Each structure stands twice: as C-alpha cells, then as structure tokens.
Amino acid sequence: MSRKPYVRQMSKTSWFLTHSRYKHYILHEVTCIFIAIYAVILIFGLFRLGQGPEAWQGWLDGLRSPLGVIFQILAFGFAMIHTWSWFKVVPQAMRIQRGESFVPGNLIIGAHYGVLAIISLFVLILAGVA
Amino acid sequence: MSTRTITIEVLRYRPEQDQEPFFQSYTVPCDEDWVVLDALNYIKDELDRTLSYRWSCHMFVCGSCGIVVDGEPKLGCKAFVKDYGDKIRVEPLGNFPIERDLVVVIDDFIEKLESVNPYLIPKEEKSIDDGEYLQTPAQLKAFKQYSMCINCLLCYSACPQYGLDPSFVGPAALALAHRYNMDSRDVGRKAREDVVASHEGIWECSFVGACSQVCPKDVDPAGAIQQTKITSAIDYVTSFLPGGNR
C-alpha cells in the first residue's frame, strides 16, 4: 500500500505572523500583559496608601516618572484595544432574540459603548468632584 | 465571452513519487465568470489528468471542494477568478494531512462529528401518528444558523488551535452540537456535554474567530462555541451547588 499522507507542521511559535487575522488575534491577546501589570501597580498603590502620605507620594511620583508615563500610555492603548475587541464579539457570544429576529449586532455593540461612556463619565466626575 | 490567461500554481503531492509537496504551474485561459474549480477542471481535462481534487455540486452546498486560494480557505466553486490576479495559488486545506494533491485526509473530523451525538434527542418519543412536534418560526430561528454547516472544513483549516492541537474537537463539530442543543425539540445537551465541555471541546477554543470569518455559510461556529461556554460554565458551577448533579 502506497498511502503516505503528508503532514505539514504549523510553526508553534510564529504561526500568528502568517495571516493578518492571527496578528489581530495575538494583539488583543497580549493586552492581558499590560492589564496585569497595571493591576499590580494599583495593588501596590493601595499598599502604599496604607503606609502613609510619604509612601503614597512616592507611588504618585512613580506614576509620574518617564517610565511610568510611557507605561501608562501603552497600557491605555492596549486597554482600548481590549475594550474594542471585547465589545466587537459580544453579539456572537450573546445573541438576543426578540420575537423571531435577533437584535442587530451593531445595536448591542453600540449599547456597550454607551455604557462605557456613562461609566467613564461617572468615574471622571467622581474623581473631579471628590 | 472574454477570457483571461491565468497562471494557476497548484501544490502537488504524489505520495508514491514525492518526498514533499511542491508547486506546479499551469496556464489556464479562464472565462470571466469562472470559479477556481472551473480552472481546476480545465487543468484536469486539458492539461494534466493526474491532478486530484474533490468536488461535486458546483453550487456551494456539498462541501467537497474546500481548498486554500492565495492563502485563504475557500470553496473552489465559490472563489471567482475575477476576484484574483493573474497568478492564483491553490493549496490543500491547512491542518489536515495531505492524501494527495488537493485531497486531504478528513477522517479525524468525521470522528469528531460522530462524537458529539449530532441527532435529535427528544424528551419523549412521539408517535408518528400524533404528527409533528410544534416549533414556532422563532424557535426554528434560534438554531437555524447552526444547522447550515456543509462540513467543508474551511474553519478547521483556519483555526490555529486545531492546527496546534489536533485533539481539539473543532469549530464545525461544536457548532453542530450547539445546533441540536438550541433546538426546542431536543433535550440531549447532557449527553453531548461529555465531549463538548471536555478539555478538548469548547475549552480548547481561544476565540480566534477565524472559523467564522472563513465560513462560506455564515454558520458562526465561533459564536456557537462562546455561547456553549457560557451555558456549560454555568452548568459546571451550579453542579457544585446543593441539589446540583455532577
């Protein structure tokens, strides 16, 4: 018997560079790295807050340092990518059926951006007013 | 009818002769309304009888003719040459072993399809004499999209998780399980859960979404899988609660 199926191996470490849709995917996957670091910074900030005004000030200074600033710009970018890519797929993961038809995906996505705006505004006001 | 001369580069692999696949070019005069499959048929009839590929319906419904055209998984009968340049690259579907030329081995998929109990499991058998189960148009629509899969396997070709780990049950089979789970006449979700909610099932999917992007029938397997994750995860957690059955 002369069957001899040929298996093409996919590169385990660089497959995501082979197509633009995989690049997009990996881009939103790596947002978690920045999100994780930012969360750690926040937790650290809470510690410093408990340790008194100087410690807190030190933390604030850290935010202000060039490294801190650069990191936050990056983190903001990736957070936005995360938000955008997350909202984009909500209609796939959660279909809402009204009668026979489904609520159009764009409406669901739009609603999410609406809520995002409200939450952001609320937090900004809280921060500004408090 | 106007024709355009196109170079079709086909990935050839003849197991009895070749150690590995190679590209072979054919010059094909294509009519403007041809699909890539027509060009392959031209090659087979006029240029090279030894080229092997699958096809049947020529109307994107039998699912035989999945190939990769210029890097993108496509149905050969739905890839119009007018949408491509003067050189078109045709390869077998990715992530499957190549049997020969454009023919890939799909036994693995067939086993997976069989493994998800893809048939109606009704609450109680109704006698034929009592007529049909009632199902409103809205209930029909709830699962209809997931019943449109033609098993063309473009989604498996596009899904990197399947490429990285072939034990993954994969998009089409999971979408089919979802199709029955969502059917108002069916109560078989538990029976399917063992495969569907296993490590190799929905949890192997990282929502790359490529499957839905290449699907020629708008089945949206990615959506089906995410929806299944939500219900399965809730099931899993509630099974630990008092009264939950594991």
Next chain:
Amino acid sequence: MDVINTDIAIVGAGGAGLRAAIEIAEADPKLNVVLISKVYPMRSHTCAAEGGAAGVIKANDSLDYHFNDTVGGGDWLTDQDAVELFVNEIPRELTRMEHWGCPWSREDAGTVAVRPFGGMKVMRTWFAADKTGFHMLHTLFQTTLKYPSIKRLDEHYATDLIVDGGRVQGAVCLEMSTGKLKLVKAKAVIIASGGAGRIFPFTTNGAIKTGDGMAMAYRAGAALKDMEFVQYHPTGLPGSGILLTEGCRGEGGYLLNKDGYRYLQDYDLGPATPEPVLKSMELGPRDRLSQAFWHEQKKGRTAASKWGDVVYLDMRHLGEKLINERLPLVRDLACSYVGTDPVTDLVPVRPVVHYMMGGIHTDIDAATTIDGLYAAGECACVSINGANRLGSNSLGELLVFGARAGRHAVEHIRTTKPAADKLVEKQASDAEQRIKLLFERKGKERVSVLRNELTHSLEDGCGIYRSGDLIQATCDKVSEVRDRYKDVMLEDKSSVFNTDLFQVLELGAMIECAQTVAVSALERKESRGAHQRLDHVERDDVNYLKHTMAFYNPNGDPRIDYLDVVITKSQPAARVYGAAAGGQHI
C-alpha cells in the same frame, strides 16, 4: 482482496441509501449494514435539492389530489399502484423526518409550512427554506450515527455487483485512498446511487451523478426502464447550469421573454394573473415550461446573452424580506454566478437537464428482477414519475422507497436460504482483473474527449424536442464512443486517490446509460411528457402506454422490450393546465 461479510450492502449514501440504512437498523439491530459511497454521505447530491418535498397534511388537501396531480403530471405513464402507495406513505415519512430533527420551515402556530409547486393543485410541498435536500440529507446522515449496526465505507467506489445463480451476493468496491479492491459479500444489496444527469453537458447535477449504479445493475441483467424520459428544469442559470428552484415561481416569480411578456400564457397555461394560481402559468409542469422556452427561442423571442439564449425570472415584486427568508440560496447563487440580484434585477435563466425519470426497474417493494437486489431513489424507476416528474415528488420518493427497500431487504434475508456462491470469488477477481488491465493497457482515447462527444451528442439528439433522424445520429455516436471507450487511456497510474481512474470508470457507466436513453427514445414513436418528438407529435396510448425496458447487450444496442403500465383508477386523459385545471389560488 479484502472480504467484508455483511447482511445487507447499500450502494449510495444519499437520501435513499441513508433512509434504507436507518430502516434496516430499526427493523433489526442485529443485522449488519454496510453503506458504500463514493463520496462522504453529506456530499451526496440530495444536498443540492432546494425546493421541497410534497406530502398531504393540510385540511384542504387530499390524497386523491396528490395522486391525480402525480399521475396526470407523469402523462399517465406512472404505475398507479405505486403512486397510490407513495402518496399514502409520504406524509408519515415527512413527519418522521421532522421527528429526526429536520428543520422544516414553520407556520406561526408551530405547524409545518407548505409551499406551492409546479403541477400541484394544492399547496403541499414541505420545505426547509430553499435548502430542503441539504437539510434532509444532513438530518438523515446524522441520524444514522445513532445506529452502531451501520458501518460506512466512505469514499469507496462500487464497480460491480456480484450475481451468482440469479441471486445477488454482494458488490465489489475500490477504496479510493488506497486503490484497494474490496469484496463486500451480502445477502441483499440495495442500489441507491442517484441519477445520471451528467450524461448531458448542461445539467443541474453534480459531478457524481454519472449513473454508476444504474449501469452496474444493467450490466448484471436488470432492466433500465423509461430511460428516454429526461427532465429539463425550466430555470437553470445560464453558463453554470445551477438550478434556481421551482420555489422561485412557487413564491410568485414570473417568467418573461425578452419583451418582458409572460409568454407562458401563449402555451395553454394562462390566463396570466398577477398572483400565482396553482397548475397555471409559471406553476405548470416542468416539461411544458421547458417546451415553451424552446418555442419562444424558435420565434426569436428569447434574449441573447453571453451564455446563449435566455428568458428572465422576475422576482422583484416578491420583496427583499420574502426572498431572504424563503429563497436565500437563490439570491446568493444569482448574485454570485450571473451578477444579478433577484431583489432588484431580472435573473437570466434557461432550461437545463435536471432529473432522470427512468432507472432500474423495480416493483412497489423496490425489488428488482434480480433476486435480493433492490433499488431506490433517483437510480430506480418504480414508477411514480412516469413521463414527467412533478417537482418535489422525488425527495419524497427517496424516503418512501428507500424505507421500503430497507424493509423488504430485511424480509428477504429472513425468508430465503443462502444460495451457492461458488462464482463469487471468481467474479470479484474478474472485476479486479478489469481494473488491472486499465492500468496496464496503453490506450489512446482521452476521457475528456470521449465524455465531451458523448454528452453533446445527447443534447443534440435527446433534448427538449427530438426527432427520429437526430436521435439516430445520437445512437450512432454513442455506439462509436462505446467502441472507442475500449481503448480509453488511463494517464494516472497511481493507486492513491486516482480521480483519473474514477472518471474513466464513471465514463463507462455514462456510456451505458446514454445508450439506453438514446435507443429507448428512438423506439418510442410518440410524444409524451418529457419525450417530445417532432416527427410523432401526438401521444399514442394505443401503442405506447407502456414502459420501455432496456436490457444489456455487451456487443451492441440494448434489447428493448415493453411492460404494461399499471392503471387502477385514473384512465388516461388530456393533461389540462391553466384556467381549466382548477388549481388553488394562492
């Protein structure tokens, strides 16, 4: 050679084959079934059926209506005992499909919806949008997965039946991935291998519809019945031959000639009302509509397009919502293949070869004249379709007669003793030898050339209208091709997925089928249903109210014989369509 022992072998895993397999598995789970198919089951051409399946369920309908429509639609060449049984059993079969999960389109109350179809007096066609066959096929295939007794040989090409001592003993098939020959020994064999539309150049039929099973049975001694009746579907897309379902007209689409005129009213199908009326105008039977196209073409009233002459299908007035809901595939196909959107544009169409009314002769139990051999589906001729099949009757036929074939095959092996089988191995090795020979021989005829000549000759001589001299020319051509086929060249010598080999074998089957079509057509000197002769324009019930039976002759034209039509309660009469037919308004 590998030998597989089983109780029942089924050749073909389309609608008919799958239905038969389930019937056997349910009748007796201890029986082993081997399901042989040259493609994976879900690739079978049943998947291409769009419009629907007719069966009486609504209160305004009656079995008699369905009976009368079918018998008249078939121009009284149908066997009325078979039709009666068919119309009685089909509603249960369709309901059973529903119980297996088939996603039939629904009415608001949750009951199954029906749509109008050509030649039917009342709306009775069950449908699943415009992918009825697709959903039926997948439902059946997926349902077979419940039964462990069904063993599949996917991508196995059946080449020969083994018949010994007048009894079928099994089949020989080639495993496509290895080129290995396997002998499947069985006590009964069911052929469900589908039609042979590929013997024509312009057809709605998929590549696999090459009449293999018909030819296998024919070579083994079974008769091919009524092969001259070839259905042209009036609305195929020009160029590709892709079908636009009759559902387009059922939902209210118009057929227009190049002047925008609903020309069918000139052919005893009128009056032209804006709303569809059953059995009238666009909802007339397919033979009449295709013939009307031919006449329009002769009168110069068809439009010229880059794909040849066309008429137009006008669905613009149906609106986007209805088209998306009920005819989404049609829209997709029309946009993709001819670049016209039915919502806003006229879609060019022309008649295209669609269905073989003829096939392996069987009785109402799906039994052929060979002991233990059954046939069902498009490859068989029971006959419920007579001289012209009504759209949406064949999906039902698959179920009713697929199930019957299964049931009676089970009965057969229960009641008959095993026969001597001394020649089985020999026949199998003969089959092997023939294939070996193909590999060794240095032929000089190219498959594609022979196929081209064959199919075009059939179109020339056995088209919508035929005449003695043209058919004779086709008969001659087919004989010539048959001779040259003996010298056909196998260019690919590989044993792995050798599609050259399968095309050579398929061409062999096509030639046999084509020859029965041409010779049967030549001998039938009358016009009836889809068989219209310019030199014999009248129906001739005195001489030709009979089935043509073609028998294999290895050295020349088939031997033609005739068999009386079974008439029970409907005496032959004039076929009436249009206002006089009393079709229901929609």
Next chain:
Amino acid sequence: MARSSKAIPWLLFAGGGTVTAFILPVMILITGLFALFGVFSGALSYETMQAFVGNWLIKIILFGILFLTLWHAAHRLRVVAHDFGIRADTGVAIVVYGLAAVGTVATVIALLSV
C-alpha cells in the same frame, strides 16, 4: 472524556474581560492624566484617597475589579503562553493562577490596611 474544570477560570476570565473593558480605560486615563498633567491631583491626594478607599462599599468594589482583572489576565496569559508555543499547560496554569491567587490575597491585605 471528562468535563473540564476550565469552566471556572474561564468564568472569571469572561467576567474580568467585561469589567476591564468598561473600567480600565478610564482608570488609566485618570492615573495617566495625573501623571502627565497633574489633572485630578486633588482627587489623588493622600487624604481624599484615604477617605475614598476607607469606605467599605468602595473597598468591595475595588476588590471586585482587581480580583476579576487579575484572573482575567492570568487566564489569558495561560492562553498566550500556549499560543507562543509553550506546551506545558499544567505548569503554566499553576504559575499564572498561583500569581493571580497571590495578587488576590495581596489585594485583600492592601485594602484592609487602608
């Protein structure tokens, strides 16, 4: 095949993904704007923050956000590791979820210390 326990981290991942999608941009905006331009410096003063975080409701909300964010990130990191070709999934899972657990405990301690 057995049902996978991945359901639980996945729920946290999904919940966390949603929460972070809504809240993180504005939070980074606030800390970032402060860092860059000193906007909100009043709001971020030691006293205000002490009072703010001192509130039990706020503590709970902050815990919720941080907890979900950590687990969201941890689970996705596990996937990223897999995508980058690191096949020791169990090991990776232990590390990332371990870190998330440590982070969770740290969050509790930090919040209680204010």
